[in-house]
Amino acid sequence: MTLSATSHRARPQVPAVPGEPLLALRDVRMHFPAAGGTRAAPRTVKAVDGVSLTLHAGQTLGLVGESGCGKSTTARLIARLLEPTGGQILYRGVDIAHLSTRKLRPYRREIQLIFQDPVSSLNPRHTVGTIIGTALRTHRIVPPHREVARVQELLEIVGLDPDHHGRYPHEFSGGQRQRIGIARALAVRPKVIVADEPVSALDVSIQAQVMNLLEKLRREFGIAFVFIAHDLGVVRQFCDRVAVMYLGKVVESGSRDALYGTPMHPYAQALLSAAPNLATTRGAPPRARIRLVGDVPSPVDPPTGCRFRTRCWRAEDRCATTEPTLTPTAAGLNTACHFPERLDPSWLEVA
Amino acid sequence: MSYETSAHDEPYLVVRDLRVSFPTAAGPVEAVRGLSYSVPLGRTLAIVGESGSGKSVSSLAVMGLHDPRRTRVGGSVTLGGQEIVGAPESALRRVRGARAAMIFQDPLSALHPYFTVGDQIAEAYRAHHRVGRGPARARAAELLDRVGIPRPRARLDEYPHQFSGGMRQRVMIAMALANDPKLLIADEPTTALDVTVQAQILDLIGDLQQEFGSAVVFITHDLGVVSEVADDVLVMYAGRAVEYGTADQVLARPLHPYAWGLLESIPALTGDPVPLRPIPGLPPRLTDLPGGCAFHPRCGQRERVLHGRCASEAPDLAPRSSEQGRLSRCHLSHPELIFVQEILPRLP
Numbered sequence: 001m002t003l004s005a006t007s008h009r010a011r012p013q014v015p016a017v018p019g020e021p022l023l024a025l026r027d028v029r030m031h032f033p034a035a036g037g038t039r040a041a042p043r044t045v046k047a048v049d050g051v052s053l054t055l056h057a058g059q060t061l062g063l064v065g066e067s068g069c070g071k072s073t074t075a076r077l078i079a080r081l082l083e084p085t086g087g088q089i090l091y092r093g094v095d096i097a098h099l100s101t102r103k104l105r106p107y108r109r110e111i112q113l114i115f116q117d118p119v120s121s122l123n124p125r126h127t128v129g130t131i132i133g134t135a136l137r138t139h140r141i142v143p144p145h146r147e148v149a150r151v152q153e154l155l156e157i158v159g160l161d162p163d164h165h166g167r168y169p170h171e172f173s174g175g176q177r178q179r180i181g182i183a184r185a186l187a188v189r190p191k192v193i194v195a196d197e198p199v200s201a202l203d204v205s206i207q208a209q210v211m212n213l214l215e216k217l218r219r220e221f222g223i224a225f226v227f228i229a230h231d232l233g234v235v236r237q238f239c240d241r242v243a244v245m246y247l248g249k250v251v252e253s254g255s256r257d258a259l260y261g262t263p264m265h266p267y268a269q270a271l272l273s274a275a276p277n278l279a280t281t282r283g284a285p286p287r288a289r290i291r292l293v294g295d296v297p298s299p300v301d302p303p304t305g306c307r308f309r310t311r312c313w314r315a316e317d318r319c320a321t322t323e324p325t326l327t328p329t330a331a332g333l334n335t336a337c338h339f340p341e342r343l344d345p346s347w348l349e350v351a
Numbered sequence: 352m353s354y355e356t357s358a359h360d361e362p363y364l365v366v367r368d369l370r371v372s373f374p375t376a377a378g379p380v381e382a383v384r385g386l387s388y389s390v391p392l393g394r395t396l397a398i399v400g401e402s403g404s405g406k407s408v409s410s411l412a413v414m415g416l417h418d419p420r421r422t423r424v425g426g427s428v429t430l431g432g433q434e435i436v437g438a439p440e441s442a443l444r445r446v447r448g449a450r451a452a453m454i455f456q457d458p459l460s461a462l463h464p465y466f467t468v469g470d471q472i473a474e475a476y477r478a479h480h481r482v483g484r485g486p487a488r489a490r491a492a493e494l495l496d497r498v499g500i501p502r503p504r505a506r507l508d509e510y511p512h513q514f515s516g517g518m519r520q521r522v523m524i525a526m527a528l529a530n531d532p533k534l535l536i537a538d539e540p541t542t543a544l545d546v547t548v549q550a551q552i553l554d555l556i557g558d559l560q561q562e563f564g565s566a567v568v569f570i571t572h573d574l575g576v577v578s579e580v581a582d583d584v585l586v587m588y589a590g591r592a593v594e595y596g597t598a599d600q601v602l603a604r605p606l607h608p609y610a611w612g613l614l615e616s617i618p619a620l621t622g623d624p625v626p627l628r629p630i631p632g633l634p635p636r637l638t639d640l641p642g643g644c645a646f647h648p649r650c651g652q653r654e655r656v657l658h659g660r661c662a663s664e665a666p667d668l669a670p671r672s673s674e675q676g677r678l679s680r681c682h683l684s685h686p687e688l689i690f691v692q693e694i695l696p697r698l699p
Contacts (some may be wrong), residue, residue: 208615209631
């Protein structure tokens with residue numbers, strides 16, 4: 001049985017619109033209340049502050065950026081674990097940003113989330129069979145008498161022993177627990193999986209195993225992914241398109257090859273230059289060496305104009321007054337910068 | 352330094368046949384099973400391995416930090432000629448901080464939340480120097496300045512939570528440097544940090560080493576970080592060293608199939624992406640180690656070794672290449688050839 005098999009009972013279906021992106025975020029904002037404000041002048045943490053993204057069926061979109069850039073909040077908004085304070089989240093053309101819990105139900109099935117820490121996202125008192133079975137039952141995926149068989153099929157798909165459905169999460173290793181989380185997400189036949197740092201807690205050899213599993217799911221079941229990771233190599237391996245976030249905004253986005261090959265935004269360049277590249281030890285040319293100074297400013301009180309300007313070596317007066325918007329700068333690349341510039345590879349020390 | 356006692360040709364840190372085991376209800380768990388290495392002043396050794404490989408446990412033994420009531424430590428560790436294994440706590444206290452210092456992955460849990468950063472660094476300094484509060488405070492400010500913390504005098508009176516993750520790691524480094532140690536052990540110091548901050552901290556550790564000429568042991572699971580910091584590399588698996596060489600040698604021409612598997616698991620940032628070829632299976636449990644080579648159940652090369660020796664006979668850590676000083680723990684007879692012909696072309 002495959003994911004495309006029909007269920008035993010009619011479910012509310014999400015209507016499909018041809019040509020429409022599967023998922024589109026339009027100027028989405030998530031401002032959390034912060035301490036120290038007054039009713040007249042409330043203070044907010046602008047975790048996500050005007051993010052627009054699109055995801056087509058079967059595509060993989062990577063979100064990269066450092067702590068506090070808003071990538072995990074964006075993941076939670078897409079899965080509607082959070083209700084945005086502004087903007088639209090369009091799933092097949094329907095705005096799900098403010099839907100009630102009841103109306104969200106069909107969307108919850110189609111958009112699944114997998115987390116970084118499989119331990120805290122699996123109930124320690126439930127067997128794996130119960131954990132996955134609950135997902136099957138909640139969304140009435142298979143008739144009750146087929147439940148155990150389906151759980152076993154799912155365990156097999158994610159590379160676990162089907163006979164282990166009676167075991168508890170603590171009886172599995174970290175990588176195996178992540179596979180359980182993936183099986184649970186897969187159980188309800190999602191169209192989109194939002195994966196928030198799914199491999200970053202795993203050892204290198206296990207990380208590659210889980211990456212290959214995700215790749216298999218995308219190939220065999222055509223699932224679209226929003227893939228969040230701080231490891232730039234992992235994102236490059238998995239994603240067709242990549243968006244770089246900084247302090248609640250997308251600063252550059254585009255095709256994988258354009259973004260990794262010729263980034264135009266200074267922050268994207270700094271990020272890539274800071275990531276160690278093993279291929280260099282085997283003769284790949286070394287890249288520009290950019291060292292940012294200082295820390296990321298507070299999202300309560302972000303800098304005016306361009307948010308990166310306080311750490312940017314290309315910043316000029318205009319950057320403090322006018323906020324740059326995402327505009328095409330190179331083939332397949334959109335950049336939010338007043339001074340987009342290709343980095344000269346021979347330029348080995350900047351900033 | 353006044354306490355320089357090491358013999359002339361002896362490297363500053365020498366670890367010989369180190370064994371660390373923890374008695375449990377199910378019998379002793381051997382976390383480190385006969386580890387030997389040395390680090391001279393001015394060089395950085397990276398110890399690489401995954402969870403449970405023994406990399407952190409062995410380094411705690413170097414600092415004499417294992418509780419003798421719960422841990423059995425055997426073999427020998429000498430720091431500038433002084434034996435650490437079995438030394439009394441009073442002697443260890445004179446060594447820790449002064450001769451050898453350690454920085455950890457998580458500075459927040461290694462710094463005391465109730466004391467100001469200045470007090471904590473000054474205390475570390477006064478533990479080994481008979482000076483008053485004033486000079487110790489001045490020393491703390493000087494150290495904060497040295498590790499790149501802006502406005503050091505003002506920040507002395509702040510508490511750890513007032514610092515960002517990267518700045519906290521700088522505070523830890525400042526504290527470790529308070530007494531000019533000859534050995535610095537850094538246990539995953541950048542794992543919790545963002546990549547741009549990691550780059551800053553790696554640069555700082557490199558600069559400080561150049562300046563002070565100390566020996567550095569850098570523990571990490573990240574081969575990319577190894578390529579940035581290490582002179583020499585020791586790869587550990589299941590409590591043992593499986594490969595040793597210079598960083599260039601181990602990263603560009605590794606000899607051990609486990610090291611090959613690691614390289615095949617790490618996506619590259621340049622070139623055409625190729626499928627990852629992860630090492631199959633899971634690392635062994637320390638309570639239930641396979642016979643022969645501990646890696647053989649996961650090894651793609653074991654068919655190449657005749658008579659099933661990989662399963663029956665544990666290989667020695669021995670020279671297996673024409674290159675001077677390279678060691679590998681594997682029965683394969685021509686690992687260099689296999690690497691160049693079969694592994695290298697398919698690396699990411």
